[in-house]
Amino acid sequence: MKTLKTTLLVLLFFSGMVFSQQGLNANKVKNPELPTVSKFYAGINPLALPAAFQVQDDVKRYLPIMSGLEYGLSVCGGYYFNPNLAIESRLSLGYVNKLAFAGQLHAGSNYFLFRKLNIKPQNLYIGGFFKLWDYYNRYSKVHFFNLCPYLTLGYQKQISRLFYDIRLNQTLFIYSWSSLEHTSPGHDWFLSPWPAFIPILPTFTFTFGWMF
Amino acid sequence: MRKKLITLPLLFIVLFIAACGDSDRIIQGLMDISGAPLEYDDSKATKHLNVASVCMSCSRDKQENLQKMTGILRRIKTEKPATRLVVFGETILGWYYDPVNPVAYQKNIAETIPGPATDKIGALADSLNMYIAFGLTERSDEGENFYNSLVLLNPKGEIEAVHSKVSLINWDEKSGFTPGKQKTVVTIDGIKTGMIICSDIQSVKLVRELVGDNIKIIIHALASDALEFRIDAVARQFNAWAIIANRCGDEEENSYSGNCYIADPAGTIRVGGQGIERVEYYRIGVYE
Numbered sequence: 001m002k003t004l005k006t007t008l009l010v011l012l013f014f015s016g017m018v019f020s021q022q023g024l025n026a027n028k029v030k031n032p033e034l035p036t037v038s039k040f041y042a043g044i045n046p047l048a049l050p051a052a053f054q055v056q057d058d059v060k061r062y063l064p065i066m067s068g069l070e071y072g073l074s075v076c077g078g079y080y081f082n083p084n085l086a087i088e089s090r091l092s093l094g095y096v097n098k099l100a101f102a103g104q105l106h107a108g109s110n111y112f113l114f115r116k117l118n119i120k121p122q123n124l125y126i127g128g129f130f131k132l133w134d135y136y137n138r139y140s141k142v143h144f145f146n147l148c149p150y151l152t153l154g155y156q157k158q159i160s161r162l163f164y165d166i167r168l169n170q171t172l173f174i175y176s177w178s179s180l181e182h183t184s185p186g187h188d189w190f191l192s193p194w195p196a197f198i199p200i201l202p203t204f205t206f207t208f209g210w211m212f
Numbered sequence: 213m214r215k216k217l218i219t220l221p222l223l224f225i226v227l228f229i230a231a232c233g234d235s236d237r238i239i240q241g242l243m244d245i246s247g248a249p250l251e252y253d254d255s256k257a258t259k260h261l262n263v264a265s266v267c268m269s270c271s272r273d274k275q276e277n278l279q280k281m282t283g284i285l286r287r288i289k290t291e292k293p294a295t296r297l298v299v300f301g302e303t304i305l306g307w308y309y310d311p312v313n314p315v316a317y318q319k320n321i322a323e324t325i326p327g328p329a330t331d332k333i334g335a336l337a338d339s340l341n342m343y344i345a346f347g348l349t350e351r352s353d354e355g356e357n358f359y360n361s362l363v364l365l366n367p368k369g370e371i372e373a374v375h376s377k378v379s380l381i382n383w384d385e386k387s388g389f390t391p392g393k394q395k396t397v398v399t400i401d402g403i404k405t406g407m408i409i410c411s412d413i414q415s416v417k418l419v420r421e422l423v424g425d426n427i428k429i430i431i432h433a434l435a436s437d438a439l440e441f442r443i444d445a446v447a448r449q450f451n452a453w454a455i456i457a458n459r460c461g462d463e464e465e466n467s468y469s470g471n472c473y474i475a476d477p478a479g480t481i482r483v484g485g486q487g488i489e490r491v492e493y494y495r496i497g498v499y500e
Contacts, residue, residue: 140451
């Protein structure tokens, strides 16, 4: 029950963050070289799908670095308030391995600073997101929930109605809690899941999609 | 154009199938060790067990390793007299893998269970009044099969259980080991405990069965080069306390990290470290 309440609070926080972004629409920047109409976009992360399957050991271990630690069905949707600012949400559902299932929800925004400054490369952006994920042990039925902020640096190129997006994600901090009895939440700086092996580990995300 | 549209997905499917591996294995990755350490409150636990995890470097010579084990066990009794369970690493009586002649080497150090090594360590378990788990190369009575085994001796010096590694890796196969067939669950001072060796954590069948048995402790003997973790995936995998015993040092071209630790069921590492020979102690609290 306590876990459910915490999860609802987190979801409320996400909703609040998305609605608060609407105020930014008032600051729409007009750039004569770029479309000023608001746009929606939707896409998929094609590398997340093979990451959820039982591929060879090394592929299974390291492919998730290229899929942004997303597994299985991974979709994203976004909205441009103006050519410089987009909000985005991502959903990923898939098996991490034969033991665990992960459901992930991301929300945040990307800012095309170079477009705003009218310098090249104009498709480069920086952003900030929150990620909530549930790591579920199928056998013990225990949930491990995690919430973390992360920074993005990416490049989005539109070709007609299609686009591709290459992104670097760097997690900063992590807050975790669990459905396991006798546990209380924990938090820590988080630049890498395995700091003894590599102290800072950004992940990559590739997205292909459509704008409408 | 249409032909291309059909060919491309087909090519992708063929490549994907080619990359697919063994279907009955759990391959741990970065996601399994992602998270902040949680606080697990065992202050009101109903049962306790004082445990020790030994990180040891190994010689090629079996007698030398047995002598070292004897010294460590006596030191544990002196340093922490209340210790009830001591866990050593995988095939601790010798090198884990001899790259020059792996089969001949393992045959040379192999023993039956019971045998001279279990007799010697069993006598110590009796005199020191503790459970002792250690890995060795086991030779079957007929002398035909060799197993990568973990033996548990009880405080009377008797053999309480023998677990043979189920999920063999490449080096085990090159060393001529035969896979074990089943899980091993024992009761130590009234606490249900599972025993596994190294890559047994990848066996879906074994993990499912041990979790189904509701074990409270998992004894995990291994020989690994993996560096220390922020959180432990093994404890989270079994929903149990994990006692991880590894080896350290170089064995020809192979190096072992000495990553030894004791983690609670939430995966929080209570004591641990890597690199040097040492003993990690902890008083485990279990809810029944």
